[in-house]
Amino acid sequence: MAEDSCQDPIADALQILNLLAGVQPEHLKENESLLPVCHRVAQLPKYQVIFHDETISNYVVNRIFQSQKQKLIPVYMDACGLSKKEAEMLTLFVITGTYNVNKALNWNSNSVWYNIHSILFRFMSGGYERLRKHDTKRETQSI
Amino acid sequence: MAEDSCQDPIADALQILNLLAGVQPEHLKENESLLPVCHRVAQLPKYQVIFHDETISNYVVNRIFQSQKQKLIPVYMDACGLSKKEAEMLTLFVITGTYNVNKALNWNSNSVWYNIHSILFRFMSGGYERLRKHDTKRETQSI
Known part of the structure; x- marks a missing residue:
């Protein structure tokens, strides 16, 4: 799997x-260079066979x-006030949801693909904003 | 698969x-009776064997x-101003993300499960609120 070249992923992820x-x-x-790494990797010819094989999805x-x-859990913990387990499950939700949408769109980054990902x-x-607000409210209430 | 007993699912879904x-x-x-039908079905003893079999997940x-x-696409189209294809992909994102979190939590509705689902x-x-706001903004701009 290709490495992400982002210099400070924890600080940058939600801003991006x-x-x-x-x-x-x-x-x-x-x-396109700002898209999460798995979106970009899936476009590389040498990885396409992996992403199109249903039996190993x-x-x-x-x-x-x-x-x-490893990258997302600290971001969610910090930005949304989640525990490690909560952040891990949110990561799983986002990654598997996005993966399945990509699969349904046949990993084909055409105008439909850009439109769906924009949504x-x-x-x-x-x-994320709703979780951040909830965390801020909780903090205010505990003061 | 058990039927959802909701009388007016399109109007009620986002309110719920x-x-x-x-x-x-x-x-x-x-x-618990307000939870989406697949959460409730997974708790029924006769369906547990299906939800715990990794090979057919x-x-x-x-x-x-x-x-x-069938139920969610009209809700997302109406409430978030999405096209049918966009609403279908959002449904896929939400269903597959939730399913994989449930699987990781072993379909066990304990306190951890309730906490994660609350998040x-x-x-x-x-x-949904962000998509609704974006749609309202688009409508206002086009007047």
Whole structure:
């Protein structure tokens, strides 16, 4: 699996998501370098055989989850006030949901693909914001 | 698969989700009848063998998706201003993400399960709200 080249993934991950959530689908292609690593890897010819083999899809999505959870768990813990277990389950939700949408779109990054992912980025951005607000409210109540 | 007994699923679905999103995890058990049908079915002894068999999990989640998309697609189209294809992909994202979290929690509705689902309900509720706001903004701009 290719390595993510992001220099400070913990600090940047939600900022990047918020940025992507605000980008119109027709401009998402121009910001392709900001997409999560598994989106980009799936476009590389040498990996396509892996992503199109239905018989190993549970194995592949689990490998992506194992690789990405190291990066995402600290982000969700910090930004949304979640415990490690809660952050791990949110990572699993997001990774497996996104993987299955990519599979249904045949990993084909055409205009439909950019449009659907633009909607998913907005959906997730709204979700993180709601969790952050809930955490802030909890903190205020405990003062 | 058991039938959902909800009388008006299209009108009620997002209201129920918002209600669940505001319920503390320790009170979620008392509101179990409001949980999506696949959560409840998975607790029934006669269906447990299906939900615990890893070899058919892709088939099972696909059956749930096929069954639930009839109900959810019109809800997402109406409430979030999505096209049919966009609503279908959001349904797939939510169903497969939730299914995989349930699987990781071993379909065991204990206090951890209620806590994680409470977080996911909040996350999804925030996501739908963001899509609704985006749609309203788009409508306002086009006037």
